[in-house]
Amino acid sequence: MRPCFALIAVLAGCVLLAERALADDQIEFLSGARVQGKVTHIDRTQKIVTFDARIGGREIRREYPYNKIHAVTYNGQRYVLNKKESTPKPLPRSTDQSGPDATSPQPPRSVKALIEEAGKTPPDWYDDTPLEYPPTLDLSWPAKPQGAWNNQKNVGQYMWDIVNPNPDRWRRGVKLVHHLLAMHQNDAKKRQRAMQTLGGMYFNLFQDYARAAYWWQQAGVDANHNAGFALGECYWRLGDRQAAVAFLVDPDRPRPNNSLRVGMIKLWGDMGETDKAVKVAEWYVRVGGEPHMAFLFAGDALRLAGRYQESLNYYQKVINAPDGKNKKNSDREKSRARASLEAVRLFDLSDVSRVADGSYQAESIGYSGPVVVEVVVQSRQIKSVRVVRHVEKQFYAALTDVPDQIIAKQGVKGVDATSRATMTAEAILNATAKALAQGAN
Amino acid sequence: MKHLLVGVVIVILGGAIAATSLVRKAAAHDPLQDVAMVGTALGATLVVYGGLVLLTALAGGGKSAALVRVDHFLPFLRKKKKQTVHRPSWFKRLVAKVLPASWLSDPMTGRAGRLRVFFKRLGPTMLSSPLRRVIQTICLLAFLWLFFYVCWPYTATPQPAGRVSTGWQLVEIDADTGFLRMVQTRADDWAQAPEEARFLVDPQALDAIQGEFGRFVVVQHVASDLTLRPSEPLTEHQLDQLLTTSGTWDLHERSPWPSHYADDLARKESLPADLFLVIDPLVSLSTAIAARSWVWSLTSAAVILIVCIVIPRGFCGYLCPLGTLIDLFDWAVSKRIRRFRVADDGWWVHLKYYVLLGTLVSAVCGVLVSGFVAAIPIITRGMLFLGEPVQSGLLRGWQQVPPPNAGQFVSILLFFVVLGLGLLRPRFWCKYVCPSGAVFSLGNVFRVSERKVESSCIHCNKCVEICPFDAIKADFTTRVTDCTLCQTCGGVCPTQAIKFVNRGNLVELKVENDPPTRETPIGRRGFVSLAAGTAAALVGGVGIASATKAFGARLGDPHTRPLVRPPGSVPEQEFLTMCIRCGECFKACPYNVLQPTGFEQGLEGLWTPKVVADHAGCASSCNACGQVCPTGAIRALPLAEKKAARMGLAIVNAETCLPMAAREPCRLCVDECIAAGYHAIEFKRMHTQTDEDGRPVEESGFLAPVVLADKCVGCGLCQMSCFNVNVHQKQLLPASAIVVEAGEGKEDRILHGSYRALRSAEASQRRARLRDQQTHDYFIPGSGSVDHAEAPSPFSADETAPPQTPAANDDPFGIGAP
Structure with missing residues (x-):
């Protein structure tokens, strides 16, 4: 009798466990993350899954669109909503390096393929970027807007005045142009204008040379076009020197x-x-x-x-x-x-490659007294620039930004001090130059 | 023997109470924490008192058979009579063993020792009661040190940025623990050290500060598989962000936000910077009444009142730094100027009680005037407006000292009036006016120790002359409400007739009313004056309250410009009630952004803190003002909350702003805001020129600032940089062209709740608003428009089909059979 009870208990346990396993649904997102919980509703028209995510004993109800989801395990069954690329997208994004050198030439074929592939996929931030523009904006996008300059009405003027000066708005700007492109896809002139604009934006704002090249190509930019040599630059940056030269005057x-x-x-x-x-x-x-x-x-x-x-x-x-x-x-x-x-x-003199390793201090006169800067050079690189003593007002901008710029640029050359219009910034620059000069001798 | 037993019982009782309370106090989240603290103080006081009883019993109570002696005065030096058998007390024997003989007086010859000669040179009060003077000195120095050291954060500099480990991919959020599992293709060992805090940052954001996602603690790691515990439960938005963000995450060793000021303050947190303020009972009492809520500093007031049962009014005689400062002033100045002296009695002798009553009455009416009259706020503000500018000027440069305003001048004036009262009589303020002292005088009703005069008194009047508190009546007995047990009288008494013993001791006491004091407990005149004084206090209290309200802040008036308050200030009406004008926040503010209000809000707003951003902005790494506020008028916010708390909104003056007015390019405010990590000001191009074709001319026009209201917290750094460069340095403008303003919708003034939650709710609303115009169209030429992220599913949703229960469907997602 007793073993029988035990068997029943074990079976009951199994059933309970199975029940539990069934109760836990799971969503695998395209981002690679997965989370467990319970699918409470599926909206097939809106393509939205309502999901009670279970996190640390809490339940959080969220709605997720299909296009964020890779697969859902629902009632023990796994459904794949979106295929995941097996390899991560090749994303030729910002290249701050001065471009590829001759030692690693990429065969032109692959550069072409790269451009094609990159151009046909949106940038990885695309989905997370909201489509946002002033409600007054005239999306019909006439070639010659009527009336006076109005950056809240005319797309080009909006881009010029509001989008371009603000890095924070660049992605939304690109999204808007993609939106315009889709809207006007049947209007050849506007389509061409949109694609050319996209090329310029990817090139100038994002240094995304592959996408810039793709959209310029699509817009029919050739060597004699205004943006021709910029397309050449794209090829060069991507590694196809030959293609680049074709766009230049030799x-x-x-x-x-x-x-x-x-x-x-x-x-x-x-x-x-x-x-x-x-x-x-x-x-x-x-x-x-x-x-x-x-x-x-x-x-x-x-x-x-x-x-x-x-x-x-x-x-x-x-x-x-x-x-x-x-x-x-x-x-x-x-x-x-x-x-x-x-x-x-x-x-x-303050070329860092000539400065011996070490830590150097120098001071210069700022707005309200001496500014002392300590520069640490290690293995021929500027490791840190620190304002160690100052009696300046806060001027965060100068005190943190200028040293950051110096480190980023590995020297005082090209650090933009004049636009900051503060004596503090110039004092930091001068002190850094003095400090580096100590090590150069 | 009996006394010994009593002593033991008291010690055990005290020990028991203290132990129980300490256990309760140690238990975290005990709602009775405050009571436990008072209990601990009570127990500790009992233990000390029991100890004194034991010591007294062991030393032999002497002829007066006192239960406890708290004598510590240096007795009058007399040659010992030959016939008496003298057995020195244990303390004297100990001292004789420790110190060289030449330092001590010789009882046989009556020759003063070196110590005594030294004290005598310092002065009669020092000679009589050196211990008291030493304690006073320590307390004053401690007050000044706490004042000038704790709030000197300038040695703290931002840490260099920590290490960054990139390329982390989120794998899973664990259902049971809520931990994050992340992997990285290469393994950065430092990033995986267990129990270390790491900061998750979205590398796609504008900068690391904007991309900061939250703080996590490393739980464990296997190879490059890392488990992280969130420091705070994830919010809904955070969850979405974690799950749907494509791309990888960065792990930062340190938060990208600077935190040096907060760190500096946290390092000094163990130092009780506001020690003297919280033990001023009037401050906490009146605040609690005015705010009609429990104020945590009430417990400190209770503790000091318990201690003062043993040493009645000991706060005034020993601890109060204002009292000590007045002593110094009296010694240095008042002693030499005698023309303003007044008699030792007059209408003013009971003034303090009426001031106290008036203060409490106006607190009942919801107006706090304790900050004007309580002892510690007066000296704090005196130091603040006199000492702090000197400190800043000398150590950091005079240009860092902002110009003073009416609030400062009135406060300095009051400080000097309080000191100057000493010209009337020594310690006139403490004896007759100070309402904090009055609280202790009333507490004296429960005193257990007392000054007693024995029958050996020879009526020499020396004690009356030396008493700093007018606490000795004409018959040489004690005016118990005034005596601070300073014991100076004991030291000057030639017959050692004065003792400080338990209250019940009645042995060999002097006959009272000899010579007659002509004081009656309450005569007809006394009653009349009491009635008149009380009436005056009541009328005064209500009057002050209604006057401040009448000439007050006029909060509803649309024409008054609301003041910008410190970050985390409670709503204005509550703020005015809860702020006690103690000055702690001014003291703590590293750049003197907080300045006292003058009469902009009438009397009601006097000395409350306001943000003046011309000379400095609110540092993002500092939350000091809330941390030091004793009443919670400025909420004690963690740094993360403080950075989300809006204190105002920067408003650009379109007429004066240099680029807006097309005068010259200027980007000071934008740079400052970006560098501070807020990114709350962006550009728009203005005055763009066009060529013949209507195309914009490259580089024409000006980049002008636009404040993003959803990101601006009103720190005022923009105003600071505009003022310093455009107004002060270049003299282009009469006033800063960007100014932080407060008011409805421009600031968050909440009593409870999270500012970050407010910001995240606003962000959700914004996202919801934008959702309507979202499309995912990504047109690729030659292929037509495709919804790129959509799986190429042959099955689209069947809109005509009736809604089905998903469980009964093989294809619940409408994508075709899996």
């Missing part, structure tokens, strides 16, 4: 194949072809182009290559050049040249 070839644009100088410089950059610049000016931007880029290219003396000459040429058609622009370029000239002269 000064060493007898016949220029493309129309000359000032941005090409910068690209040649960035690609390491300093001499070509300088030649193109000279050429550009010879055929009647404005010298300011051209020589500024030439100077930058030389500076990038470490040819400081020559770069000083070109910066000086920018400063000496007469004003251009647009005085405002040429003034701006002159002041940039002046700043670069100053930076090369002042901070050439």
Whole structure:
């Protein structure tokens, strides 16, 4: 009799366990996470699963759309709602490095494939980014908006005034353009405009060269287009140098194949072809182009290559050049040249690769007293920049941002102190330069 | 023998009470924590008192057979009579053993020892009662040290950013424990140290501060499989974020927010910075009455009152730093200026009781005036507005000292008036006016120790002359409500007729009313003056209350501009009631963002803290003001809550803002806000120029600031940077073009609840609003529009089909059979 009871007890236990196993549903999300709980409702029209997630003994009722879910285990049965890619998406995202070097050339075929694949999938933040725009915005997106400038009504002006200045809005901006593209997919002109805008946004805002290239390709951008050399830059950044060169003017070839644009100088410089950059610049000016931007880029290219003396000459040429058609622009370029000239002269010494390892302190005068900065150089890299003593007002921006910038840029060159308009920032920069100069001697 | 037994019984009883209370106190979340604290104090006091009884019994009570002697004065030095057999007390024997003989007086010759000579040089009160002066000095120095050290956080600097481990993928949220399981392809060993706190950060956010998800503790790890325990239960939104965010997470070693000020404060948390404030019983008592709620500092008041049963009014004689400061002032100044002296009796002698009554009456009417008259707030504000600027100026530079306003001047004036009362009589304030002292005087009704005069009194009047508190009547007996047991009289008595013993001791006492004191307990005149005084106090209390209300804050008035209050301040009406103007928050505020209010809100708002962001902004790493507020008028928020508590909203002045007015480019406020981690100000381009084709000219126009109301907490850093550069340094503007404003909808003023919950509720609402216009269309040329994330399911939802119970369906999700 007794074993019989035991058997019944065991069986009952099994049933209970099975019951329990049945009671626990599970959702596996596309993000890779899974959570247990109970599916309480399935809305097949809205494609929404209502789920009581069980977390640490609590139950939290949430609704999840199908498109977030990989699979659901429901009443013991597993349903796959969305297939998961077996390999993570190749996401050629922001590349702060100065581009791939010649040692790791990617075969052009794979670059093409990369562009194709990336362009056809949305960026990984796409789904989490809300579609948000002012209700007053005119989504019909006429080519020439009527009336006065109105950044709450006209899409282009909204992008220009509100989206572009704010990194926080860039993703929403891209989403809006994708939305416009889908809306106007049957209007060839607007479709082309949207795709070209997307190319520009992925290129300028996200440095997402694959998607930029894809959308520019789709928009039919070729070598003679305004954005042509930028598409070339995309190819170069992605590793296809040959394709990039096809979009440029090569000064060493007898016949220029493309129309000359000032941005090409910068690209040649960035690609390491300093001499070509300088030649193109000279050429550009010879055929009647404005010298300011051209020589500024030439100077930058030389500076990038470490040819400081020559770069000083070109910066000086920018400063000496007469004003251009647009005085405002040429003034701006002159002041940039002046700043670069100053930076090369002042901070050439503080090139971190010449600074011996160690910790250096130096001070400079800030707004209300001395600012002491401690710079730690380790294995030829600036490891930390710390304001160790100051009597400044709070100025968080300067006290944290400037050291961060110095570390990011590994030097005081190019750290934007003037726009901050505080003496504190300049004091930190100068003190850092002084400190580094100690180690360079 | 009997006394010994009594002593033992008291010690055991006290020990038992203290032990029980300590056990209750140790039990966390015991609702009787406060009672337990009072019980501990009661037990400890009993133990000490029992100990004194035992000591007295062991030393032999002497001829007066006192149960307890609390004498510590230095007796008048006399040559001993030859015939008396002298057996020195155990204390004297001990001292004689420890100190060299030359330091001590010789009882045979009556020659003063070095110690005595030294004390004598310091002054008669020092000679009579050195212990008291030592305690007073320690207390004053402790007060000043706590004041000037604890609130000096400038040695704290932000820590360098901690290590970051990237590429963590969430695998599972455990159903039973709620723990997170995460994996990483490579294994960062440091990130997996057990029991260490790690901060989950979304690397896709604008910066690490914006991306901070929450704090987790490492439970265990196997290879690169990590289990994390959330420090706080996950919210609904957090859950969604965890489950649906594509991409990986970063684990940070330290929170990306700076926290150095809060850390500095936490390091000093064991130091009771507001010790003297919480033991001022008037402060807690009147606050509790005015707010009609329990105030935790009431327990501290109860503790000090219990202690003062043994040492009646001991607070005034020994502890009160204001009293000691007045003593110093009297010694340095009043002693030399005698022209303002008044008689030792007059209408003012009972003033303190009427001030106390008036204070409590106005507290009943909901107006707190204790901050104006209570002892500790007066000295705190005096130090604050006189000492703190000097401290800041000398140690951090004078430009860091904000200009004073009316509130500061009135407070400084009051401080000097209190000191200057000493010109009338020494310690005039303490004796006759101080309402905190009056509370202790009333507490004296329950005293167990007392000053007694024996019949050997020779009526020499020395004790009356030296008593600092006018506590000795004309017949040399004690005015018990005033005596602080300072024991100076004992030291000057040539016949050692004065003793400090248990209240019931009646041995060999002097005859009372000889010489006659001409004081009656309550005569007709006394009754009249009592009645008149009480009436005056009642009328005064109600009058002050109604006057402050009448000329008060006028909260409902739309024309008055609401003041910006510290982060976590309770609603304005409650704030005005609960704030006791103690000045602790000003003291704690590292950049002096908090300034006292002058008469902007009439009398009702005087000395309450307001945010003045011209000179400094509220540091995101600081929550000091709430932590030091003794009454909870500023809630003691954890740093995470404080960063979500809106104290105001920055408003840009479109007419003066430099880029808005197209004067010159300026991005100070935006940079400052981003650097502080809030990202609450963004740009919009204004005055954009167009070319002939209507296209915008590159770089034309100005980038002008736009405040995002859902992100701005009103810290005022933007105002600070605009003021310092554009107003002060460049002198381009008369006032900051971006100013933090308070008011309905611009600030969170709640008594209870979480600010983070408020923010997250707002975020949910925003998301819900946006959900209507969401689409997932991602058009790819040549393929038509596809809903990309949608599985390529051949089955779409059958909208015409009747709703089915999912369980009965093979295809509950409408995607085709699995």
